[in-house]
Amino acid sequence: MGMTITEKILARASGAARVAPGDVAVVNVDTAVLLDLSFLPEGWREVLKVHDPSKVAIVFDHLVPASTVQAATCHQTGRAFAAKFGIERLHDVGAEQGISHAVIADRAYALPGSVLVNGDSHTCAGGAFNCAARGVGGPDMLWAITTGTAWFRVGETVRYDFTGRLRPGVTAKDLFLHIAGTYGAHVNQNVEYGGPGMSGLSINARRTIATMGAELSAEFTIFEPDDALIDYVRARNAAKFDPVWPDADATYKERRAIDLGALAPLVALPDAVVNQSVPVSEVAGTRIDQAFIGSCANGTLDDLEIAARVVRGRKVARGTRFIVTPGSQAVFRAALRAGYVETLLEAGAVVTPATCGACIGGHMGVLGPDEVCITASTRNFKGRMGDPSARIYMASPATVAASALAGHIAGAEEVFA
Amino acid sequence: MIAPRVWCFGDNINTDLILPGPYLYRSPEEQARAVFQSNRPGWVDQVGKGDAIVAGFNFGMGSSRPAARSVRACGVGFLLAETINGLFFRNAVNYGLLACECPGVAAAFMEGDSAELSLEAWTVRNPRSGAVLAVTPVPAQLLALMRGGGLYPVMEARGLIAPA
Numbered sequence: 188m189g190m191t192i193t194e195k196i197l198a199r200a201s202g203a204a205r206v207a208p209g210d211v212a213v214v215n216v217d218t219a220v221l222l223d224l225s226f227l228p229e230g231w232r233e234v235l236k237v238h239d240p241s242k243v244a245i246v247f248d249h250l251v252p253a254s255t256v257q258a259a260t261c262h263q264t265g266r267a268f269a270a271k272f273g274i275e276r277l278h279d280v281g282a283e284q285g286i287s288h289a290v291i292a293d294r295a296y297a298l299p300g301s302v303l304v305n306g307d308s309h310t311c312a313g314g315a316f317n318c319a320a321r322g323v324g325g326p327d328m329l330w331a332i333t334t335g336t337a338w339f340r341v342g343e344t345v346r347y348d349f350t351g352r353l354r355p356g357v358t359a360k361d362l363f364l365h366i367a368g369t370y371g372a373h374v375n376q377n378v379e380y381g382g383p384g385m386s387g388l389s390i391n392a393r394r395t396i397a398t399m400g401a402e403l404s405a406e407f408t409i410f411e412p413d414d415a416l417i418d419y420v421r422a423r424n425a426a427k428f429d430p431v432w433p434d435a436d437a438t439y440k441e442r443r444a445i446d447l448g449a450l451a452p453l454v455a456l457p458d459a460v461v462n463q464s465v466p467v468s469e470v471a472g473t474r475i476d477q478a479f480i481g482s483c484a485n486g487t488l489d490d491l492e493i494a495a496r497v498v499r500g501r502k503v504a505r506g507t508r509f510i511v512t513p514g515s516q517a518v519f520r521a522a523l524r525a526g527y528v529e530t531l532l533e534a535g536a537v538v539t540p541a542t543c544g545a546c547i548g549g550h551m552g553v554l555g556p557d558e559v560c561i562t563a564s565t566r567n568f569k570g571r572m573g574d575p576s577a578r579i580y581m582a583s584p585a586t587v588a589a590s591a592l593a594g595h596i597a598g599a600e601e602v603f604a
Numbered sequence: 605m606i607a608p609r610v611w612c613f614g615d616n617i618n619t620d621l622i623l624p625g626p627y628l629y630r631s632p633e634e635q636a637r638a639v640f641q642s643n644r645p646g647w648v649d650q651v652g653k654g655d656a657i658v659a660g661f662n663f664g665m666g667s668s669r670p671a672a673r674s675v676r677a678c679g680v681g682f683l684l685a686e687t688i689n690g691l692f693f694r695n696a697v698n699y700g701l702l703a704c705e706c707p708g709v710a711a712a713f714m715e716g717d718s719a720e721l722s723l724e725a726w727t728v729r730n731p732r733s734g735a736v737l738a739v740t741p742v743p744a745q746l747l748a749l750m751r752g753g754g755l756y757p758v759m760e761a762r763g764l765i766a767p768a
Contacts, residue, residue, distance in 0.1 A: 211743045229632050230670060232756070233766035257629055308668045308691055322668045322691055326698035326755040333764035338746070340690070372616070374662045374687045404665050406690045459616055548625040568620040568666065575624075575642040 189434025191344040193377040193407045196319040196431050200302045210341040216242065218296055219331040220287050220305035223247040226264040227257075230325035237272040238335035244276035244296055245269055246287035249543045252280050254550040285515025285541045288312035288483035291320075292394055293517045295423035299412050299430035304331050309483045309565055314397035314408040315390060317416060317430050321407055342375045342406045343440035346433075348382030351448035356603030358493065359392035360485060360563060360583035363399045364453040365445070368464025373405040376440060379433065381411035384447045390419050391487035398484040398565065402460040452598055454561070455581040458569045467586055467598040475559045477508045478591035479572075480584045481539075482546035482564035486514025488521050490563065490584040494536075495527035497588035497599045503535035504594030510552040512539045536591070548572045554579070561596055563587045607656030607681050607719040611647070612710070617659055619666035619692065623674050635670075636677035654681035656719045660710045661685070663703075664692020676701040682721055684709045684728060684739065697746045700754035705740040712737055723747070 190198065190205060198206045200214035219242055225231060237243065245265050250258035262279070269277040278290050285293065288309055297303050297313030303320040304310065306328040313320025323337065331337050353362065378400055380393070388396070393410050400408025410416070412430035420428065454470050455463040480486070480494050491513060503509045511531055513519040519541055522528050528538050539545075545552025546564040554560055554573030560580070562572065567579035580596060589599035620642075627638045640647045657663075657675065663685035664671060672695035675683065682702040686709060696703035704721075706728055712735045713719065720729040726739045742750065749755060759765045 211745065224628065227629065229630075229635075232759075232768065234764070235766060236764055255629070306668055308666060324668050324672075324691070324695040324698050325670060326759075327694060329759060329765060330698075330755055333759065340693075340743070340746075342690075372662050372665070374665075375690055401666075401691075404662050404689050459618075461616075566620075566666070568618050570620050570624055570642050 188438060189436035191377065191437045191439065192317070192379050192409045192411065192431050192433045193319060193344055194341065196300055196302065197339060197341060206341045208341050208343045212339050212341055213336055214302050214339065216304055216331045216335055216337050217298065217301035218303040219243050219328065220291065220296070220303065221245045221265070221328060221332070222287055222306055223250050223258065223261045223265060225306050225325060225328055226261040226268070231264060232329060234268065234329065234333060237332055240272045240274045242335065243274045243332055245274060246278040246285065246290050247280060248286045249547060249549060251284055251542045252540065282516055285517065286483045286486060286543055288398060289486055289514030289518060289541065293515050295420040298424065298426060298428035299416065299420060300428055304328065304337050308401045309398050311400035311405065311408040312394055312398035312483050314400060315393035315410050316420060317410055317412040319407050319409065322401060342377050344377040344379055345373055346379045346381070346439045346442045348442065348444045349380065349384030349447055350382055350444060351384050351446045352387045353447045353450060356585055356599055357450050357452060358583040358585060359388060359395035361450055361452050362447065363396050364455055364464040365450050367403060367455070367461045368453060370443070371461045373403040376405055377407040377409070378403060378405040379409050382444070385411060386413045386415060387447070389489055390415060391489040394487060395484050402565065452583055452586050454586065454596065455567055457567055457578040457580060460567060460581065467582070467596065470580065470596045471598065473559065473580070473596040475507060475561050475590055475595055477510065477552065477554060477558060477560040478587045479510050479545050479552055479560060479562040479564060480587050481512030481544060483514060484565045485563040485584050486512055486518060486541065488518050491518070491522040491527045492525065494584045494588040495530040497585050497602050498534035498536065498592060499530050501534055501592050503591045507591055507594045509536040509591035510539060510545055511536050512544050512551070513541050515541045545572060561587050561590045605681060605721050607654055607721070609652060609655045610658050610713045610715065610717045610719050611651060611655060612713060612715045613657060613659040615660035616662050616665055619664060619669055619671040622664065622671035623669050628669055632673060632677060636674045639674050639678055648678055651678050651680065653679040655679065656681055657683040658709050658713045659683070659685040661687045662689050664689040670695060670699060672696040672701040672703070673699040686710050697749050698755040700750055700752065702750055704742055706737055708737050
């Protein structure tokens with residue numbers, strides 16, 4: 188009997204001929220990514236031994252540039268740790284700054300067919316690169332860097348087969364909201380994406396979908412590889428890699444087909460991501476205080492491009508704050524060169540440095556009591572972006588940009604008509 | 605083991621409810637004081653040592669933050685849910701919080717019940733109703749971590765990290 192992509196990667200990394208649902212696989216970790224939060228004093232412990240410094244990367248992202256003395260102290264601890272063990276991949280505040288998952292994409296650290304762990308839940312972002320990437324906890328990260336291994340429970344796999352092509356103005360976020368709204372949580376399950384329509388999705392679109400796998404509560408979220416992916420990785424990382432396709436006779440818990448051409452823009456209602464998707468028209472007119480585009484899910488160049496296209500030559504509504512946070516400084520520079528940043532600024536948006544920032548309710552866009560926000564980011568949980576009484580709607584960057592212009596939730600159809 | 609009191613929670617209890625974002629930067633003690641402050645203010649003063657949480661589907665959905673450590677620090681003896689989010693489960697294993705999946709548990713317990721958990725028989729019993737449910741066994745190597753205080757003591761014993 189064949190294996191899914193996830194099973195094949197975990198089997199190879201654990202030295203087993205096969206793994207199956209119910210197994211606990213102890214695997215060799217190819218890449219372990221630490222964050223600034225990894226160095227918070229209540230979780231970090233003095234490390235006496237690093238298994239292989241070349242397999243470790245450190246990305247400061249939740250608290251950059253340092254927002255508090257404590258954040259600055261975390262960064263100092265991280266720098267000292269990198270220096271002590273000779274860890275060369277240190278993404279400090281500066282040109283190489285970014286949200287870890289965006290940096291991992293920019294630099295193709297998540298190699299196809301490999302295993303990556305990171306102390307942030309949206310690590311499944313690396314699944315866009317055919318990588319078994321999983322968010323783990325602080326103790327897991329210490330274990331991974333000191334032993335080079337990690338344990339995973341092997342779950343059942345749900346496979347999505349895409350056909351057709353997204354219509355103009357319909358984005359990967361809408362596709363995700365369709366999946367989340369239709370099928371709900373995938374607890375203890377792996378999610379794999381493929382099918383003839385997959386290659387019509389840009390790498391950045393796949394990143395949005397893979398990143399949001401955390402909101403499906405999936406174990407792993409992995410895309411099939413294709414030529415576009417392999418070219419993307421080869422252009423950015425000289426390391427050898429071995430992409431993994433599923434076996435033809437792999438066993439799935441379920442196989443679901445999605446016609447991309449049939450999808451329309453959606454909005455997730457506040458307080459939860461899954462089972463909350465409604466058509467934009469259902470909530471159109473809801474007054475907003477803030478519109479946000481950013482995070483590991485929607486801070487890609489594609490997201491900034493579509494936001495710029497929607498607001499070009501127009502102005503953000505009076506009384507509405509429009510905050511845009513590129514996923515990395517590399518994305519910021521690319522958006523600057525392409526003219527997207529100027530377009531956004533002219534419209535009245537605030538474009539911030541790359542950071543987790545507003546998405547995590549950290550800094551640069553925290554919500555006050557009873558405020559209403561529409562966001563293209565990862566989560567709309569109660570209290571996620573600031574005060575627990577704030578209401579957070581989630582939508583595509585196109586819908587968020589159109590809402591920023593209107594001052595209330597609005598679709599972007601006319602731009603794409 | 606016997607939980608003197610069961611506290612019932614619903615489906616999709618997320619990590620922002622268990623460990624609110626602003627508390628990520630506070631001490632573990634302060635984090636433990638903030639558990640469920642948005643959805644159940646005052647709970648941390650009511651929960652007693654060894655009490656059980658009984659919850660619905662996808663308990664602990666969300667972030668990798670050490671929410672399981674906070675639940676343990678509140679004195680919770682064990683947690684039973686219809687399903688447990690995979691990342692929360694990892695943290696439960698690694699921080700030493702006894703957490704198991706138990707289909708049917710949400711309907712079988714009411715707030716204020718007690719609960720008798722057997723890790724030998726992998727069952728939980730409700731003394732009020734007499735109902736006995738099967739608990740999904742946790743793989744032996746993960747159960748050993750859960751019951752032994754998690755990964756930190758193992759890493760210390762192996763000389764991988766310095767003692768606290």
